[in-house]
Amino acid sequence: MTTSDNSFAIITGASRGIGAEYARELASQGHDLLLVGRDTERLTRLSQELETAHSIHAHGCTLDLAQPNSAHQLFVIAREYRQTPDFVINNAGFGLYGEFVSHSLPRIQQMLQLHIQTVVESIRLFLPGMIERGSGTIINVASIAGMLPIPYFAEYAATKAFLISFSEALAEEVKSTGVYIQACCPGQTDTDFHASAGFRPSNPMAVQTASQVVEVSLAALKNKQPVVTIGWQGWLSSLLTKWVPRKILTRETGRRTRPPTT
Ligand SMILES: NC(=O)c1ccc[n+]([C@@H]2O[C@H](COP(=O)([O-])OP(=O)(O)OC[C@H]3O[C@@H](n4cnc5c(N)ncnc54)[C@H](OP(=O)(O)O)[C@@H]3O)[C@@H](O)[C@H]2O)c1
Numbered sequence: 544m545t546t547s548d549n550s551f552a553i554i555t556g557a558s559r560g561i562g563a564e565y566a567r568e569l570a571s572q573g574h575d576l577l578l579v580g581r582d583t584e585r586l587t588r589l590s591q592e593l594e595t596a597h598s599i600h601a602h603g604c605t606l607d608l609a610q611p612n613s614a615h616q617l618f619v620i621a622r623e624y625r626q627t628p629d630f631v632i633n634n635a636g637f638g639l640y641g642e643f644v645s646h647s648l649p650r651i652q653q654m655l656q657l658h659i660q661t662v663v664e665s666i667r668l669f670l671p672g673m674i675e676r677g678s679g680t681i682i683n684v685a686s687i688a689g690m691l692p693i694p695y696f697a698e699y700a701a702t703k704a705f706l707i708s709f710s711e712a713l714a715e716e717v718k719s720t721g722v723y724i725q726a727c728c729p730g731q732t733d734t735d736f737h738a739s740a741g742f743r744p745s746n747p748m749a750v751q752t753a754s755q756v757v758e759v760s761l762a763a764l765k766n767k768q769p770v771v772t773i774g775w776q777g778w779l780s781s782l783l784t785k786w787v788p789r790k791i792l793t794r795e796t797g798r799r800t801r802p803p804t805t
Pocket residue numbers: 555556557558559560561562579580581582583606607608609610634635636637638657684685686687728729730731732733734735736737739
């Protein structure tokens with residue numbers, strides 16, 4: 544266990560994109576970090592960069608969170624540094640684009656494990672310590688995709704819907720304990736996400752930056768909103784899902800996401 548007095552944040556999917564941006568922002572605020580992902584080189588480089596720039600402790604942790612039992616492994620590793628973290632940011636994720644039946648079963652299983660099982664298990668392991676201490680923040684990076692059914696992103700949108708519902712319910716359960724739980728719902732954000740998923744954002748004008756997402760998410764710590772959307776895109780999506788009948792929304796979304804026929 545380290546002796547630093549700094550507060551301690553665990554960030555999954557910290558090797559790039561939104562996760563790396565959470566790491567940069569929290570490091571600049573003086574938090575020690577445990578940065579989790581599969582890309583050891585990137586994690587090491589980022590840890591060193593942040594330690595030098597901000598006089599904090601940052602550790603890279605190479606772990607495939609799509610493997611069963613990885614939440615438990617993370618819990619054990621985290622306790623080498625601190626008894627109970629101040630922040631747990633469940634951000635690691637990936638997109639799967641195309642017809643459901645074209646996706647391989649192992650890839651679907653990885654998504655369910657990474658977006659749902661590992662997140663739920665991690666929270667079950669870390670939350671009791673936070674409640675006992677009377678403080679802590681858990682941010683689950685969901686998506687505005689979780690607010691509506693999305694044909695050709697069916698599993699992705701459904702796992703993010705789970706995260707929103709789960710976070711909102713849990714936030715209510717723990718609201719008197721000093722622990723804050725947030726579902727952060729970015730819209731299309733400029734990271735490697737779309738290239739990895741094989742999907743090009745339909746409207747480049749609507750694309751957000753990772754730093755915008757992180758700024759809004761961390762600013763919401765003040766008023767403890769359980770579900771956080773980003774910018775006018777988030778506002779518009781929330782509005783549409785409230786007022787447009789689900790059947791129409793699903794059909795129109797499907798028209799926009801339908802893969803081009805080859
Ligand atoms: N970009 C968007 O438009 C957008 C919109 C809404 C929500 N989101 C959500 O934001 C989160 C971050 O995505 P991003 O946009 O920053 O994408 P990204 O740049 O592709 O980053 C994804 C991160 O997740 C990690 N990751 C993926 N699979 C993993 C695994 N099996 N085990 C451990 N780490 C894993 C990657 O690390 P390694 O490669 O090192 O494993 C990487 O650091 C995701 O949950 C995504 O669903 C993104």
